[in-house]
Amino acid sequence: MALSYSDIIDPSSRHHTYSRKQKSLGLLCTNFLTLYNRDDIDVIGLDDAASKLGVERRRIYDIVNVLESVGVLARKAKNKYLWKGFAAVPKALQELKEEGLRDNVNTIDKQSNNSVKVADDDEDEDDDSDSNPNTGSQNENSGIIKSTAASRFAKVRRLYDIANVLSSLKLIEKTHTADTRKPAFRWLGLRGKSENGSGDPLAPFESRKRTFGADVTNICSKRNQTDSSVDGDKSKNLKMQKEIKDENIVTVVQRGNFEQDSQQNSGSFQFGPFAPVSIARVGNSEEKVTQIYDWEGLSSTFRPQYHNQALRDLFFHYTEAWKSWIEKWLQVGCIFPVHHLSVAKQCCLSDVSKQMNLNIPVFSPWLSSYKVASFMQDIILFSWDNSCSAIQYTQTFSYLLHFLVFLLF
């Protein structure tokens, strides 16, 4: 019995058709930034990004072009972009502003009888035709009018694309006009961000628009994909497994390696109930997080009951391997097992992070592993350690995947 990747990764796909919410450009941008907003990132390869994020290269262009325009990236060579970071945004915005002002001046010169609207709500009756290279400035026949209309629609689509990326950067936010309630975007600029870009490093990355479970890898969801036909026993099995979860347990383990990371980020991190012991919580330095973690109890609580001895043995083997693997990670100091995130199922990981007052780097394999993990009785692993390599994350994901597959069979 074969189980497709999408069936494994996205349990919701069993019951819902493709959801484009999970593949939005904003979310992709969020994860792109989370993946690459690191001190040790210098050059970004588009193939690498596409591969890590699990999207086509074309989609990477969509976000990279916007990021380049706001200075976060700079094109270095074919297929290569330099990571400039958010420190470069103010300068880029200033240049854009100056350029825009110059253009507006030119436009005013050319159209002295037209008022030039700078606001962003003027698309409806705006002056697209004057800037449409395909149609020129005259709409003198129906073909051109038709072409202009098509061009306008195309531009609107592009605006949505760009807006999603900028929303992800929190440079703008979705709103509506006060009078007509028509959708609009509000410019936020660098509000809430430090000038040098060293503010909350994750703050710009949390999409405010999307609050749903998401697979950053974008591998599983395909438009027009219908429900998997593999429901039946496996979903029953999963349902059974979910029923045994403890809705109220929140368990945390932390280890030593946090100091360095936390010191880097403590100024902006608001640690929640899962804050590492070594780090004083903002506003409550005395409150410590209790270290509780009982792998034995956990494994027994969540252990499926097999009647088949061979299966029991096999499961035992996997459990032991799992525990030793986890403990190894715990020694390294970067795994946070968290129970019960039923709310989190509806949120992308970054939103979960936010809800829990955690600032957790969200890497695409982690999100995958999050989904896998939530698939297996809501044991969710978070990484707190920026230094983890993508390979390690992939190994994590791989292990979880194997574990899940084992559980399913």
Place this chain on the structure above:
DNA sequence: ACCTCCCGCCACCCA
């Protein structure tokens, strides 16, 4: 019904 925007075709660019 309208808004939103993902998807991928395909033309252009460039080494």
Place this chain on the structure above:
DNA sequence: TGGGTGGCGGGAGGT
């Protein structure tokens, strides 16, 4: 000439 790039519109999901 082939791979990189990105403009563009179809059409499906969301409201």
